[in-house]
Structure formats: C-alpha cells, structure tokens
Amino acid sequence: MQGKTLLLGTTGQLGQAVQRAFSQAGKELVKELVTVGRDRCDFTQPDQIRQLVRNLQPQSIINCAAYTAVDRAESEPQLATTINATAPQILAEEAEQVGATLVHFSTDYVFDGHHHLPYTETDPPNPLGQYGKSKREGEQAILATCSQSLILRTSWVYGAYGHGNFVKTMLRLGKEREKLRVVEDQIGTPTWTGDLAALVTQLPPDFTGLYHYSNSGVASWYDFAVAIFAEARNLGLSFPLQQIIPIPTSEYPTAAQRPAYSVLSSQSLIQALDHIPPHWRSSLQKMLKNYFS
Template identity: 55%
Template sequence: MRRILVTGIAGQLGQELQKTLAPVGKVIGVGRETIDLTQPDAIRQTINEVKPDVVVNAAAYTGVDKAESELELAEAINAIAPGIIAQECQKLGIPLIHVSTDYVFNGSQSQPYRETDPTNPINAYGKTKLEGEIAIQQNCQNHIILRTAWVYGVGGKVNFVKTMLRLGGEREEIRVVADQIGSPTCTADLAGAITQLIPKFQPEIAGIYNYTNSGVASWYDFAVAIFEEAKQLGWNLKIQRVIPITTPEYPTPARRPAYSVLSCAKISAVLGTYPPHWRQGLRNMLAELYTQTYESTNSIRR
C-alpha cells in the first residue's frame, strides 16, 4: 500500500486529507507536536524515518496579518521548509504535492489568473509562499504545486465560515468587505482533488496548478450565502443585516488582492472534471458542521 506523508495534519485541510486519502494509501500525518518545520534537521529526519511514497505538504504559516510582523517565522515555515521537503523528496525519488495560495498574485487583473501569469505578491504571507514555490521548483523535479484560495472547512479552529456563524449568533448586523473578489474553496473539495492527483501522478504532469471551487464571490457575497444556507439548515442566528463595506473601511496590517480568481482549466483537464461550484461546497460543509454541532449539543443535554 502507498505510504502518504501529510504535514499540517491538525489544520483544516490536513484533517480533511486524513479522511479522503485513506482509500488510496496509508496516511502518516504529522503536525506541530511531531515535526518542527522551523528545524531543517527535524524535517529531514521525519521524512527519512517514514520513508513515504509521496509527500503532501499541507502545513503553512497562514496568519496573513501576523506575517507582516513575524516575517522570520513565516519564511521558515512557508519558504525554507518546503525547500527542505523538496530536497528529501528528490533524494528518495518520490513526488511532492504542495499547497500554495492565490496571494502570490497582486490582484490587479480583471480575468482569472492562469498558472503562467506573472506573480507579484503584495503582502509578506504571499511573498513567503512564492519563495516556497520557487524552492520546490529548484529542488524537486516531481512536484505539483497547487494554488488555492479562500479555504474553509469543518476541521480547524478558525475560518471565515466559522467566524461568520459565531458573529451571526451574537449580532444583528455585520459589516463585510465587498470589493475583494475570489472563489471560496471547501477543504473537502480541495482534499478530493489532491486524492485524485496521487494515483494519476506521472513526471509529465509535474508543475503548478490552480484549484478552487468554481464561481466567484466577494467576502460580502460569501457572508450572505453563509447566513442563507445556515438559516435553511435551522441554525439559530440573530443576524438580520449584512452591510457591504470597502477595503479602506476595514484596514488590516496586510494588503489583500482585490481580485484573486484562479483559472482551473489546467487542473480540470488532468482530473477530467471541473471543480464544484463554491455554493455547493458551502452547502455541504454547513450540513456536516450543523450535524456535528447538533449531535454535540444533544449529547451534552442527554
């Protein structure tokens, strides 16, 4: 059976990968408790002890705003560690699948970004992720770099959907940025794509790919959809109004791309199918989260 080493196993994507990858191989998941990605020797030791047939690097420093003031830590995890992982994969002659971000682009386009479009990140997080991509390309021939965007899932502690549900349960009115456009992406769909790629992997398909759910939305559109879908499921929410605001009205330490829609034509050709629409991904995620929340509440009452 294929041995699959997955980093970042405690994160929202890592948790999803544990489930989806089980049918295609033996998953060996490592997280912060097992491997310190700021220590190159620890990375090398783990990979050589596990002796995997493929590595999926789902670990990342994802604090977009904190990266502005914690650049050294972000670089260690997002830029240096992927390069070390790539070196070890090259030595073992195994493929590396690495998850990257839409934030490698500056957001000045008005049409979906293709894999070949020039990169030009506008924040520290995006710069470190781009450095990680370059390190992988320089150190491992058999790689797939998968750029994704606006990721959320049932797993993990915090994401946009969970934050909106929390705020929607506390407040009647929420203000949400309406002039940043992207494609919300459910971890279940992203993990599914990674799972499909592993048995398909051949040297000729190595390279950079985009994968997001299809369709586009602003953060405001996304928030409105979250509340609509949650209310249909029976979620107890106070929210009555979502107010659209501009980016300058919600200043953050890190700049965000105004437009970061990614073209998924290349990955769709490899997988033989186009990614599901973001609204469907959201509906599926909320249904699963609602079931978990409802069963948890009922078990506590019992």
C-alpha cells in the same frame, strides 16, 4: 496517491480534511498513510524535517502545513518565511533524495489583484504582503529543487476543521451581533477543504507541475457572508443577526494588503484531469450540512 504517503500538517483544517478523505477513499490508501502533526515535525526545525523523511522513505509527501496568519505575517516575516519557504525547500530536497513526489499547496495571494480576468499559471506573481511573498518563495524553491513536485494554488480556503476560517468566524459573529460589516470589493472564490482533499486522493502518481484549483464561481467576501447565513438558516439555524452591511476595503483596514481580485482559473487542471470543480455555493451547502448534522 500510491505507496507510502507522508501527510504533514494534520492539525490544520486542510490536513484534517485530507486525512478524512483518505479514510473515506478506502483501506488500501489509509494503510499506506503516515500522518504527522506539529508535535512530531516542527517546521522551524530543519533537522526534524530531514530526519522524518529519511527514516520513513515515503513514495509521496503531502504538505498541508503552512503559516496562514496573513496579517500577523507582516510583523513576523521571518517566521512566515521559515515555515512557508525554508521548510518546503528542505522537504523538496529530501523528496528528491528519496525519489518521492511532493504535493504542496499555495495561494491566490501570490498575485497583486490588478487583473480583471481569472489568473492562470502563466501570469506573473507579484505578492502584496509578507504571507504571499513567503508562499511564492516556497513555490520557487520546490520547483527548482524537486523534479517530482505538484503545487496546487488555491483560494479562500474554509472547512469544518481547524480555527479561524471565514465560515466559522461568520457563524460565531452571527450569534453575537445584530449587524456585520463585510468587505464587498475583494473578489475571489471560496474553496472547500473537502473538495481539495478529495482531489488529492484521486491524483495520478505522475501528475506534477504548477496548477490552480479552486471551486468554480466568483464572490466577494460580502457575497460569501450572505450565502453562509442563507444556507445556515435553510438548515434550520437561527441567529440574532439582522443585517450584513457591504463596505469597501478602505473601511476595514488590516495590517496586510489583500489583492482586490484573485480569482484563479482552474482550466489547466480541468483539461489535464477531466475534473470540474464544484461551484462554491454547492460546496458551501455540503460543508454546512455535514458540519451541523
């Protein structure tokens, strides 16, 4: 990142992580960073988005704002589309007008999960639910509108900030229950916001296109849950939880259908930037150590 940078979505888990990564990267990056949360830019209000970019005239825009309530999106499809597709299109239009680079985050849920090998950027999207559909529409709008844009698809994002991610939910439930039932037939890759954020601060200014980036390795939600408690106990934490029971998706019905397999291949980004993502288990260790220190 070079020059004045507008960071949107600073109240969310990824936005807070990116803001922290900029702070750790050094004073030169921080002094050029303008952070904006929902209170200053409501993504349901197009005029606020346009006015913000026109007034600020940034060289780079990092959009961490998103509608991420996967199940609720089934009953709020218009709101999901407004935040995940319409607002990014407006950002892309304004970025193009001021000559800014737009960095935007998307999701493994743009795929239907019928693969058995990691998805590449050339695999055709086919989202199963309204959340995935809205994110795919956002991708298409940005790519068609902004010549200097970077879309990073990622997966199973968690971190120390924000609410409702899988790690924090598991830790909370582990304090309340002796048994947990966790889905074992959905396969993906947990990705730590700390790794995503660090990548963003290191991006070359001319790096554009559509890329996949998640931590390396593969896990089910059950594998992820088992690892969370193993690593937390290694740090000296105790839980009344006695058993984690693997169950099929059919025993855990949700409003939105999830892809059964949504592992992303980061190979294109690795080759382009010579950057190998850490394994998800080592990143989980680091996140928990930082969180409980």
